[in-house]
Amino acid sequence: MPEVGMLLMGVVVGAKGIKGEVKIKSFTENPEDVGAYGPLMDASGKMTFNLKIVGLSKGLPVARIKGISDRNAAEALKGTQLYVSRDRLPETKEEEEYYxxxxxxxxxxxxxxxxxxxxxxxxxxxxxxxxxxxxxxxxxxxxxxxxxxxxxxxxxxxxxxxxxxxxxxxxxxxxxxxxxxxxx
Missing domain, CATH: 2.30.30.240 (PRC-barrel domain)
Incomplete structure (x- = not known):
């Protein structure tokens, strides 16, 4: 269970290639923005992930994560939910738009x-x-x-x-x- 004030931004759905890249199912309006709000955390808040989006694969963002350099390490992250603190997100622009x-x-x-x-x-x-x-x-x-x-x-x-x-x-x-x- 994530800490209060943490928002789910995406989930790692698998590895891509042999260099440790991961595919992410993004819950952001623009899928590539999943890493745009700074480091993400797992549900426990103990692990931090610094993402660099390097492309798209079938509409899913592909990212490199600092410290993950091979396919086995990337596959081990499959299913990891990625969270960000609510205060890192911008205020909504429209009056009837809500997180x-x-x-x-x-x-x-x-x-x-x-x-x-x-x-x-x-x-x-x-x-x-x-x-x-x-x-x-x-x-x-x-x-x-x-x-x-x-x-x-x-x-x-x-x-x-x-x-x-x-x-x-x-x-x-x-x-x-x-x-x-x-x-x-």
Missing amino acids: HADLIGLPVFFQDGTKFGIILRLHDFGAGDMLEIVPEGKGEKAAVLVPFTVEMVPEVDISGGRVVVELGEDFFEVPENPESAAKP
Whole structure:
């Protein structure tokens, strides 16, 4: 588990060549920026990695890491998650642009001020971001996915430490299966 305030920037997915280069799955907007914020750390914070991006391989950044000089050492890093301290990242430029880490753990309220829960995670399944919210007084197994759209999440106040959701009255209703309803 990474330290609080650490953001996952990428993960080493394998070795490239015989000179110790690694391929990295980057979670930055521009994949090559994975090493642009200074040295990265592993989840424990004990190992530091100084990356130099040297190219791309099938869309993945290829990097040299100081101290890694052969394929065996590079392969040993496979699966290593690479983190950076949140304070090294620039402030977001757009008003409605957020780092996922800034949203995780924020309390979520309905429009009337009633507390709904806490943001556990953010997901991107390809059609847009989804907030995974654990309802107040319930465990992770009761988590609800809410589309992270202006209609469903009209207010995000990072500095105030709160998010407001507008869920329709039918949001929690389970639709009836038309096939089972037609059977006697």
